[in-house]
Amino acid sequence: xxxxxxxxxxPTIQGEGALIGEPTVFVRAGGCDxxxxxxxxxxxxxxxxxxxxxxxxxxxIWRQICKxxxxxxxxxxxxxxxxxxxxxxxxxxxxxxxGYRFAxxxxxxxxxxxxxxxxxxxxxxxxxxxxxxxxxxxxxxxRAFGAQARQQVMKIVIFDEIDYHWAREVHAHHPDIPxxxxxxxxEVDPATPVDPQALADRLGWLTDLAMTDHWFAPxxxxxxxxxxxxxxxxx
Numbered sequence: 001x002x003x004x005x006x007x008x009x010x011p012t013i014q015g016e017g018a019l020i021g022e023p024t025v026f027v028r029a030g031g032c033d034x035x036x037x038x039x040x041x042x043x044x045x046x047x048x049x050x051x052x053x054x055x056x057x058x059x060x061i062w063r064q065i066c067k068x069x070x071x072x073x074x075x076x077x078x079x080x081x082x083x084x085x086x087x088x089x090x091x092x093x094x095x096x097x098x099g100y101r102f103a104x105x106x107x108x109x110x111x112x113x114x115x116x117x118x119x120x121x122x123x124x125x126x127x128x129x130x131x132x133x134x135x136x137x138x139x140x141x142x143r144a145f146g147a148q149a150r151q152q153v154m155k156i157v158i159f160d161e162i163d164y165h166w167a168r169e170v171h172a173h174h175p176d177i178p179x180x181x182x183x184x185x186x187e188v189d190p191a192t193p194v195d196p197q198a199l200a201d202r203l204g205w206l207t208d209l210a211m212t213d214h215w216f217a218p219x220x221x222x223x224x225x226x227x228x229x230x231x232x233x234x235x
Contacts, residue, residue: 002055003086004030006044008064011074015224017122017180018153019103024075025068027061027091032081033109036130038159038184044081058090065095073099075119082106084142089114105155107132108139115146123177124155125170127163129184136173143177152177158206159184171217179218181206199223 010025030053032045043049056064065076076095078088084106092102092114103120115121123142126132146152154177156167163184171179183202185194203222210220 001087001090002057003061003088003091004050004053005056005061006030006041006049006053006081008061008068010068013224014075014077014103016182016221017105017155018151018178019075019077019120020221020224022075024077024103025065026077026079027065027083027088029078029080029083029086029088031085033085034082034107034126034130034132036126036132038130038186040185041079041081044079058094061091062094065100066098069100073101075101075103078102078104080106082110084110084112084115087112087114089117092117106142107134108142109135111138111141111145113145115142116148118146118149119151121146121149121152122155123152124157127156127158127166129159129163143174153180154178155180155182157182157184159186161209164206164209167218168213168215175217181210181218181220182223185223 006028008025008027011023014020014022014024028041028044030044030050035045039045043052083104095102101119103122104115104118105122105124108123108125123139125134125139143152154174156170158164158167158181167181183206185199199222207220210218
């Protein structure tokens with residue numbers, strides 16, 4: 001069985017969510033069932049880039065992870081695209097047997113039994129600004145499959161007040177899952193320099209919204225990788 005891989009890179013630090021700052025090797029899968037309006041990884045999403053996706057066996061991926069990490073166990077993050085389209089179960093089992101930890105971030109549109117084997121399942125439902133509509137039955141199925149993961153968290157990217165109020169409604173329906181919010185970066189062109197002050201202002205705006213509403217449930221974090229490396233593809 002081969003898997004469609006857009007890129008494997010690292011070690012670098014995780015830039016967002018529950019594992020922010022953690023040394024990580026990223027395995028970015030090719031292919032996605034969403035087309036978010038502000039997607040910053042179209043090279044792993046849109047079929048026009050299929051020619052650049054490498055068909056790799058589980059063993060090939062594992063060898064690349066070991067090479068990059070110099071055989072030192074760390075966290076491996078399965079991202080995309082949507083990694084749930086493909087079967088990463090054998091890779092997770094192979095890596096965990098060697099002491100590696102596995103995280104997966106997915107929008108919650110496709111449920112997989114291998115979610116149960118993860119160390120961290122990050123469910124990231126896409127808000128209205130994405131242009132996508134969440135299938136909440138599919139999301140609940142993902143939650144059920146990931147119930148045995150070591151931890152299960154939810155991350156929502158916020159671009160405007162509509163997204164913010166949507167996130168509050170989502171949390172009201174899923175109050176038991178730890179929630180992470182981050183302001184979205186509207187500039188996704190890798191060639192465009194990032195304005196750190198603009199990003200800081202957006203973080204302050206989101207923080208002020210939540211604190212004014214006395215909504216203390218979420219952890220509000222920046223996109224750390226954008227602040228450090230800008231809009232570089234693949235970080």
